[in-house]
Every structure is written in structure tokens, then in C-alpha cells.
Amino acid sequence: MSAKRPNVIWILGDQHRAQALGVNGDVNVRTPHIDNMAAMGLNFQRAVSGLPLCCPFRGSMLTGKYPHHCVPGHEIAMPEGPTIANVFSDNGYRTAYIGKWHLDGHVANWGTETYHVVDRERRGGFQYWVGYDNNNSQWNCYVHGDCDLSSGHYVLDREGDPDNTPYRLDGFETDKLTDIMIDYIRAQSNEQNAVQPFFGILSVQPPHDPYFAPAEYRRHNRETIQFRPNVPDVPRIREEAGRDLAGYYAMIENLDFNVGRVVDALREENLLENTQIIFFGDHGDMHGSHGQFRKTNPYEESIRVPFIIGGHYVGETDYNCGVTDALINHVDIAPTTLGLCGITPPDWMEGFDYSFLRKRGLERQELPDSAYLQNIIPTCHWDSVDQPYRGIVTRDGYKYVTFESVPWLLFNLNEDPYEQVNLAYNSKFWELRKRLHDRLQRWIDETGDKFNLPQV
Structure with a gap:
């Protein structure tokens, strides 16, 4: 066995x-x-x-x-x-x-x-x-x-x-x-x-x-x-x-x-x-x-x-x-x-x-720093998002999501796990938004996706 x-x-x-x-x-x-x-x-x-x-x-x-x-x-x-x-x-x-x-x-x-x-x-x-x-x-x-x-x-x-x-x-x-x-x-x-x-x-x-x-x-x-x-x-x-x-x-x-x-x-x-x-x-x-x-x-x-x-x-x-x-x-x-x-x-x-x-004895690897989020073809059902978006959530506790025309969401999940404070339009967090925006662009490029991020 x-x-x-x-x-x-x-x-x-x-x-x-x-x-x-x-x-x-x-x-x-x-x-x-x-x-x-x-x-x-x-x-x-x-x-x-x-x-x-x-x-x-x-x-x-x-x-x-x-x-x-x-x-x-x-x-x-x-x-x-x-x-x-x-x-x-x-x-x-x-x-x-x-x-x-x-x-x-x-x-x-x-x-x-x-x-x-x-x-x-x-x-x-x-x-x-x-x-x-x-x-x-x-x-x-x-x-x-x-x-x-x-x-x-x-x-x-x-x-x-x-x-x-x-x-x-x-x-x-x-x-x-x-x-x-x-x-x-x-x-x-x-x-x-x-x-x-x-x-x-x-x-x-x-x-x-x-x-x-x-x-x-x-x-x-x-x-x-x-x-x-x-x-x-x-x-x-x-x-x-x-x-x-x-x-x-x-x-x-x-x-x-x-x-x-x-x-x-x-x-x-x-x-x-x-x-x-x-x-x-x-x-x-x-x-x-x-x-x-x-x-x-x-x-x-x-x-x-x-x-x-x-x-x-x-x-x-x-x-x-x-x-x-x-x-x-x-x-x-x-x-x-x-x-x-x-x-x-x-x-x-x-x-x-x-x-x-999970399995001890396997060679350790460096974990991905983030996960890629997508909404490619909106369903337009009730209670759904009716616009395409792309985003990331990171291991260090941030989430960033954007429509093609404009950034949408930016959350610090470490201090705000229920996502009640959207930082996407706060100039105090411009450098953070730019870092996440650039990482999102790399996800798009690395996966061969097609999505036009807005200028930030």
C-alpha cells in the first residue's frame, strides 16, 4: 500500500x-x-x-x-x-x-x-x-x-x-x-x-x-x-x-x-x-x-x-x-x-x-508574490460586474484592480480586511498604486493576456 x-x-x-x-x-x-x-x-x-x-x-x-x-x-x-x-x-x-x-x-x-x-x-x-x-x-x-x-x-x-x-x-x-x-x-x-x-x-x-x-x-x-x-x-x-x-x-x-x-x-x-x-x-x-x-x-x-x-x-x-x-x-x-x-x-x-x-522533503521554492485576477467577458447577469477588469492580490497584503479606462480599487488588506477604505484615488498612496500597477502589467505580459491598462 x-x-x-x-x-x-x-x-x-x-x-x-x-x-x-x-x-x-x-x-x-x-x-x-x-x-x-x-x-x-x-x-x-x-x-x-x-x-x-x-x-x-x-x-x-x-x-x-x-x-x-x-x-x-x-x-x-x-x-x-x-x-x-x-x-x-x-x-x-x-x-x-x-x-x-x-x-x-x-x-x-x-x-x-x-x-x-x-x-x-x-x-x-x-x-x-x-x-x-x-x-x-x-x-x-x-x-x-x-x-x-x-x-x-x-x-x-x-x-x-x-x-x-x-x-x-x-x-x-x-x-x-x-x-x-x-x-x-x-x-x-x-x-x-x-x-x-x-x-x-x-x-x-x-x-x-x-x-x-x-x-x-x-x-x-x-x-x-x-x-x-x-x-x-x-x-x-x-x-x-x-x-x-x-x-x-x-x-x-x-x-x-x-x-x-x-x-x-x-x-x-x-x-x-x-x-x-x-x-x-x-x-x-x-x-x-x-x-x-x-x-x-x-x-x-x-x-x-x-x-x-x-x-x-x-x-x-x-x-x-x-x-x-x-x-x-x-x-x-x-x-x-x-x-x-x-x-x-x-x-x-x-x-x-x-x-x-504539503509534502516534506520536496525542494522548497520561492512562492509567487501575487495572484492574477480577471473578468474577461462580463456575463451582464443581475448582480454582476458589467465591465472587464484586471487585478492582483499580493502576498504582502494589497489588492489592486483596474478597468481599461481608470483604476478602480486599491485596498490594504492588512489594516482593512473588509475593504472599506478604497485608496485608489488618494495621492498619498500614489507610489504604492504605481508599484502594483506595474506588477499587474507584468502579469498581463507574462500570461499573454490582452488588456489595456490606463495611464497612472
């Missing part, structure tokens, strides 16, 4: 901001299983969603490429080419993707996304794939792919359903997709697969809106929610934020319960001690901070995501635990995951491999 490369499981929720975990300081929510994972693992408390929108983040997490080289906007298909699944397959891994995909480029129109089928060749090279492109309806979730669902049993079948007929899950999405992941885990423990590691992804829509969890988790009351200090005392904003957060926290607690189920299944199958579990989100959710809702903007509640490398591995003394201030970004997830497994990331991945922070 110890000579075998580790298994890997990604678990990600949609629109789960970093602040909404017990271990990260949110007093409203109970997340004991995720908190335990952080206690035994490495918690990246400054993890970033460099383009805080579902499709671009997902394209980058699978390819290690920046959105302008992969998926630049909403409902744009991931281009043909290798993904992390292909790299794992080439290194002897079994691969599986279960849940929300949102990379097929299907344009939602009057519910057609519920029944949209992702063709086999559009599934990112995963050997097993059971999921859906998008639906935003956790209680009416249809999936299709390589799984015999019609019998009511989640038995993986390489041949799958030749017609790819969407099948409605008989309950809350997070619970039922976790059932499929657990069956996949149990299939890996049989004698035939004992020597072959696996890479599995469990991707669920909650805690994305609509914020409506199973009844047993609805303990939150909007009247008792403790808001972040940057939620303005405006009745309509607090009323909406309180209502949404009550359901949001309930869905997070349900997700936490299902994380515990995955850990229990690994333990029961004697796989836990050789499995890396990585928990993260694709972007955050404003929930009234700065009077804003949802995502796409560069505020902390939108760009910060949970990112925890957990585990109960053989040779635990060979792994670092605790908290790191490393600015892991969406493009860094794939190379870091490969690095954890002793696999050299391919040259076409543009991200940074942070695995040495």
Missing part, C-alpha cells in the same frame, strides 16, 4: 466562499468534518478564484491554463485538448468525474440545460463520467453518463447508457451525487483495482442559489445571522442577505455531512490512509457585503475560496499541517495535485505547483 501512488479526491461546491467555514472563523456555520480535514491537513486560507465565475474557473482547474487561454467566459465550451485526467491516465490512474460539469458551452434557455447531454468526447478525458452540464436545481437534478442509474443503484458501468438518457436523482443533489462517489470508492477497493490508484472528482451545485437545503439542516434564522462588518445597514440588503444566508449555511452543513460520508467510506474500504482529499470552491458569494450579491467582482467575499489539502495518510510525519498564506489560484490546482502524487506537471500547464508546502 505504501509503495503505491496516493489516490486523490477533489470535493468542490459551487459558490462556496472561503469565509463560510467554521475553521475559517464563521460563527454562523458548523462544519466539523471539513474542520477536521483542515486540522489534519494544510489550509490555504488565502486561496483565490482568479476569475470568480463557474465556467472559467472549472476550465482552469482542469487544464492549469488561464481563462484567456481556455474558458474566458460564461457558457463557453472548454476547448479540445488534454486535461489533468489525461495526465493521471497516462500515469496509471483510473479517473472519474461525478456531478456538475458546466464546460460544454450549452446556453441555458428555458430549462433546456436540465436535459442537455454532454457527449462522451466532451468529458475532459475522464474514464468514468456521471453528471450534467448545468441545472441550478438541486431538487430536480438529472444526470447522465457512465452509470446504470435506471435500476436505482449507482453501479458503475464502463459501457454506460448508450442513449445517455438523463436520469432524475431521487433526492437532494449533494446527497445523491455523494452516493455515486461512495459507490465509485467501493469499486476501487476490490481485488482487481487494488494496485491501481484513482483520481475522482465530486462536484456539487450547492451552496449555489437557490438556497434551499434538506429540512433537517434548516436550523438557521435570518433574524439571528451575524453579518460581516461590510454588509451595510440598509434594510433591503440585510433582508435579502439574511434570507439567502439562512439557506446557504444549511446547504454548507449538508455538504460538510457528505464530506464526512466520503471519509467514512474511504476508511471502511481501507483506502483512507492512501488518499489525498482536496476540498475547495469555484468562487465565492457576496451575500450583501458592500451591498453586492453573487460573484464576478474582485471583493474578498467573491474571490476567496476554501482550499484544504486534507488526509490521514501513511507516513503522516512526511506531511506538513497547519495554515499557509500561499495565494493558490485556479490555474495552480492541477499542477499542485499532480505534484502531490509525484507526477511532474506537463509544460502546457501554466500554474504553480504548491505541493512542496
